[in-house]
Amino acid sequence: MDDILSSILSPGTFNQMLRSATPVALAALGGAMTEHAGIMNIGMDGMILMGAFFGVWGSYMFQSAGMGILMVLAMGVLVGLFFALFTVQFRSDEFIIGTALNTFALGLTSFLSRSIFGTAGTKGNPALPTIHIPLLDRVPFLGAVFNDNSLFIYLTWLLVLAAWVFVYRTPYGFWLRAAGEKPETLRTAGIQPEKMKWLASILCGILCGLAGAHLSLGQLQGTFAENMANSRGYIAFACVIFSAANPSKAYLAALMFGFFDAIGLRLQDYISSDLTNIIPYAITVIMMVYVVVRGQQRRRQGHRVKAT
Amino acid sequence: MKNRDKGSYFASLALSVLLAFAIGAVILAVAGFNPVQAYAAMVDGAFSNVRHVGDFLEYAMVLCICGLACVLGSRVGIFNVGGEGQLLLGAIAACQVGVVMNGQSKWLVLPCAALAAMAVGGFYALIPGVLKVKVKVNEVITTIMLNTIAASFCQFLAKGPWKNPNRNMVAATGQLDPQYWFTTLIPSSNLSTAILIAAVMAFLTWYIMQKTAVGFEMKLTGQNPRFAFFSGIKTDKIVILCMLISGAMCGLVGMFRVYGVEHLYRSSISNQYYFEGLTVAMIARYDPVTVILLSFFFAILKIGAQGMELSAGVPNQIYLIIQTVIIFFMAAENGIFTSVQAGAQRKKARAALARKEEQSHG
Numbered sequence: 079m080d081d082i083l084s085s086i087l088s089p090g091t092f093n094q095m096l097r098s099a100t101p102v103a104l105a106a107l108g109g110a111m112t113e114h115a116g117i118m119n120i121g122m123d124g125m126i127l128m129g130a131f132f133g134v135w136g137s138y139m140f141q142s143a144g145m146g147i148l149m150v151l152a153m154g155v156l157v158g159l160f161f162a163l164f165t166v167q168f169r170s171d172e173f174i175i176g177t178a179l180n181t182f183a184l185g186l187t188s189f190l191s192r193s194i195f196g197t198a199g200t201k202g203n204p205a206l207p208t209i210h211i212p213l214l215d216r217v218p219f220l221g222a223v224f225n226d227n228s229l230f231i232y233l234t235w236l237l238v239l240a241a242w243v244f245v246y247r248t249p250y251g252f253w254l255r256a257a258g259e260k261p262e263t264l265r266t267a268g269i270q271p272e273k274m275k276w277l278a279s280i281l282c283g284i285l286c287g288l289a290g291a292h293l294s295l296g297q298l299q300g301t302f303a304e305n306m307a308n309s310r311g312y313i314a315f316a317c318v319i320f321s322a323a324n325p326s327k328a329y330l331a332a333l334m335f336g337f338f339d340a341i342g343l344r345l346q347d348y349i350s351s352d353l354t355n356i357i358p359y360a361i362t363v364i365m366m367v368y369v370v371v372r373g374q375q376r377r378r379q380g381h382r383v384k385a386t
Numbered sequence: 387m388k389n390r391d392k393g394s395y396f397a398s399l400a401l402s403v404l405l406a407f408a409i410g411a412v413i414l415a416v417a418g419f420n421p422v423q424a425y426a427a428m429v430d431g432a433f434s435n436v437r438h439v440g441d442f443l444e445y446a447m448v449l450c451i452c453g454l455a456c457v458l459g460s461r462v463g464i465f466n467v468g469g470e471g472q473l474l475l476g477a478i479a480a481c482q483v484g485v486v487m488n489g490q491s492k493w494l495v496l497p498c499a500a501l502a503a504m505a506v507g508g509f510y511a512l513i514p515g516v517l518k519v520k521v522k523v524n525e526v527i528t529t530i531m532l533n534t535i536a537a538s539f540c541q542f543l544a545k546g547p548w549k550n551p552n553r554n555m556v557a558a559t560g561q562l563d564p565q566y567w568f569t570t571l572i573p574s575s576n577l578s579t580a581i582l583i584a585a586v587m588a589f590l591t592w593y594i595m596q597k598t599a600v601g602f603e604m605k606l607t608g609q610n611p612r613f614a615f616f617s618g619i620k621t622d623k624i625v626i627l628c629m630l631i632s633g634a635m636c637g638l639v640g641m642f643r644v645y646g647v648e649h650l651y652r653s654s655i656s657n658q659y660y661f662e663g664l665t666v667a668m669i670a671r672y673d674p675v676t677v678i679l680l681s682f683f684f685a686i687l688k689i690g691a692q693g694m695e696l697s698a699g700v701p702n703q704i705y706l707i708i709q710t711v712i713i714f715f716m717a718a719e720n721g722i723f724t725s726v727q728a729g730a731q732r733k734k735a736r737a738a739l740a741r742k743e744e745q746s747h748g
Contacts, residue, residue: 120526164714168721173465173526174668178713181665185706186413192701193417312530319524352542359531359538366531370523 082348089222091340096223097297098358099329099336100231101126101289105314106321106328107241108285113323114245115271115278116258117165121176122286123311124183125157129290131187134302135194137203143295146204150291151284158283162276180311188304195302203300206230206292228296230288234329237285241325254278286311309359316362320369335362395671402715410708414700424700431693432686438693440575444647446685447584448639448656452663453670453677454591455635460672461595462621462628463608464518468529469636469660471536472510474653476503476637478540478559481644481651482548485560492566499566500641507637508630510536515629519622537653544651558652568646578646587635592674604628636660662688665709669716684709 085091105122112119129150136149161179164170191199206229215221245251256264257274264271289310294302313335321327338361342354411421432438452469459466466472480503487495514532517523541557544550548559568578595601606614607621615621643655666684670676691705715722 164718164721167725168718170717170721174713174717177467177661177664177668178710178717181661181706182710182714185703185710189413189701189703189707190417192703193419309530309534312527316527316531319527350542350546352538352545355538356535359534363528363531363535366523366527367517367521370521374522 082345085344085347086341088344089219091337091344092223093227094340094343095333095336096227096231097336098339099332099334100228100234101293101297102310102314102317102335103234103329103332104230104237104289104292105286105311106317106332107237107325108282108289109314109318110241110245110321110323110325110328111254111278111281111285112275113318114251114255114258115275116261117275117279118172119161119176119279119282120173120312120315121161121179122282122314123307123309124176124180125154125161125283125286126290126293126311126314127180127183127187127305127307128153128157129287130294130306131191131290131302132287133291133295134200134203134300135190137205137295137300138194138200141204143204143206143300146295147206147288147291150287154284154287155280156283157287158280159276161283162279166272166275166279183307184305187302191302191304199301199303201299201301203295205299206296228292230292230296234292237288238325238329245323245325250274250277286314289314313358313362316366320365331365334365395676398719399669399712399716402712402719405715406708406711409711410704413707414704419698419700424694424698424704427694427698427700428687428690430690431697432690434693436572437575438689440570440572440577442682442685442689443581444576444578445688446682447581447642448659449663449666449681449685450588450678451584451635451639451642452660453667453681454588454674455632455639455660456664456667457670457672457674457677458591458595458628458632458635460667461604461608462625463611464515464525464625464629466511466514466529466629466632466636467526467664468511468514468532468536469632469664470656470658471529471533472507472633472636473640473643473656473660474540475510475536475640476507477640477644477655478543478548478651479503479506479637480641481559481562484562484566484645485548488563495566496645499645500638503637503641504634505637507640508634511629511633511636512626515626515633518629519625540651541653544653548651550650555650558650561650562645564649566645567649568642570646576647578642580642580646583638584642587638588674588678591635592678595674600624662709665713669709669713671716 105126108125109119109122132153133146133150135146137143137146139145157179161175164175165172194200208226208228209232211225214225243251245254253264253269254274254277256267256269257271257278261271264274290307293306293310294300298306314332317328317331317335320331335358338358342357345354345357407425411425414421414424432442452473455469456466480499483499483502484495487498510532514523514525514528517528518525544557544559549555550558550560568580571577571579571581595604603614603619604624606617607619607624611621639659640655644651648655662684663681666680667677670680687708688702688705691702694700694704695702
């Protein structure tokens with residue numbers, strides 16, 4: 079029992095937590111944008127998958143990870159435009175479009191991957207650099223957790239901050255939230271809520287694309303495997319709901335997912351990996367229930383306070 | 387649907403299918419394949435051999451029952467996205483019943499297996515159903531999480547406690563005795579007598595939804611839960627019941643796959659088949675009869691695509707692309723129409739304004 083505990087509390091676990099959390103966190107940032115704009119976006123899984131594929135493809139074609147990221151950015155904008163075209167312009171059912179987008183991404187990436195790389199997939203393409211912070215490696219524990227990680231782990235922190243400032247401290251963020259909460263009021267104020275929805279959708283496409291790029295070009299060093307998003311988009315959606323679309327809280331929720339994922343990986347030495355794989359997903363369901371129940375309790379208490 | 391609506395629905399469906407194939411052709415051409423050859427290989431893959439016909443009929447059965455299970459949920463306003471997990475659990479439970487009860491009469495084993503599959507699938511659907519009704523937790527997320535959990539759990543059972551005694555079989559449960567297998571209808575194809583049971587199920591589902599009072603209550607619950615509740619319908623009960631039946635249907639599909647095709651449990655029992663059924667239900671706009679008709683079309687497409695991969699080397703995923711493009715068009719049909727209309731009106735208004743200005747200048 080003691081070695082299980084010491085293996086769980088090792089710096090390796092917390093480093094793995096950061097790694098597992100980052101793609102989910104990036105996607106959750108994107109999901110926070112669409113959630114604020116009042117779009118139910120369950121198509122994030124597909125967006126991540128497309129990001130993962132186009133990142134590797136760009137990196138393979140130009141033999142440069144930077145070009146892979148550029149390709150992902152372009153793809154993210156396109157996917158965002160595509161998603162907004164249907165959900166905002168054509169007012170289609172968001173649930174249908176989201177589900178269809180996920181299946182479409184699975185079909186398109188698998189088709190292209192098999193056409194270009196064959197059935198085995200691809201690996202070993204130019205990957206994103208890892209960042210070495212001098213002096214940090216002398217700090218025990220923290221050094222092993224925070225040093226020598228893939229670029230996007232650090233970039234995500236900046237993006238969380240940027241997203242938070244954008245949503246809560248800029249007029250655009252204010253309009254974005256208004257577009258979701260009170261679209262008619264926003265229209266009266268002279269700003270078209272549809273425009274903010276388009277913006278949110280494009281930002282979401284880019285952020286989810288980056289999440290996928292981190293997965294394929296960062297975490298797995300230039301590897302693409304079919305369906306590699308593996309329901310992370312849905313977990314990101316759950317994180318958005320846990321955090322009420324607050325970017326910093328969404329990051330914490332993603333960290334929690336990462337933590338349980340890391341524990342699962344640690345426990346693989348003791349239990350079948352098929353059982354440990356269940357942990358993060360089961361925790362997500364439990365958290366979903368907890369958050370909803372908690373919210374209902376608060377609302378009830380709120381009513382009571384008002385009544386007295 | 388009224389007849390006139392049906393006409394326009396099928397017209398736009400036909401147009402969407404055509405456009406989807408056109409877009410599929412462009413993607414094929416870009417990827418360096420000859421679209422004409424690929425599509426010809428697709429038709430060939432589905433019809434060239436009577437074996438393939440059997441395969442697509444079996445797949446149509448899977449799509450149809452999964453699609454109807456989804457329709458059942460959406461009719462009362464709950465999306466059962468968790469059919470995949472219910473199917474897998476139903477399959478492994480049914481299989482294990484057959485393995486454990488080996489030696490008993492098949493008239494005892496088959497009903498027990500079916501009951502086990504329905505019970506397990508139904509119970510697994512009950513979790514998100516109850517959470518949705520009692521706690522108001524979004525069922526889409528919970529069902530998708532439960533899918534992954536079920537898939538991992540079945541994998542664990544197939545590798546560990548219920549593993550096939552044969553060492554070379556990795557991640558598969560014990561095999562069923564041939565006396566329990568459903569009789570194959572077309573030799574060396576996947577088609578078995580299970581399709582007859584499935585046909586009865588499909589008919590019953592349609593009948594209950596369209597022709598009975600319960601079906602009407604379901605419709606009311608889905609369309610306007612508040613109105614339904616205040617007119618005395620026990621909406622919570624109906625939603626949970628529908629979810630239960632929906633899960634039981636998915637579980638039975640799992641049993642059909644085990645007893646009809648694979649004869650043991652392994653992960654190839656279902657490769658996201660429920661999601662394809664759900665897609666069919668979406669394209670059919672949750673209309674039971676249309677689901678039944680369309681499942682044949684998409685089954686032909688899928689089996690054809692697999693044949694195409696073997697004969698022409700084109701990855702069969704082009705099938706998923708074509709299918710989803712059809713959904714995009716069908717889901718956006720109204721939107722595209724009104725957008726185009728609004729655009730035309732704007733143009734007309736601008737032209738009228740320009741004419742007016744010209745007149746006032748002239």
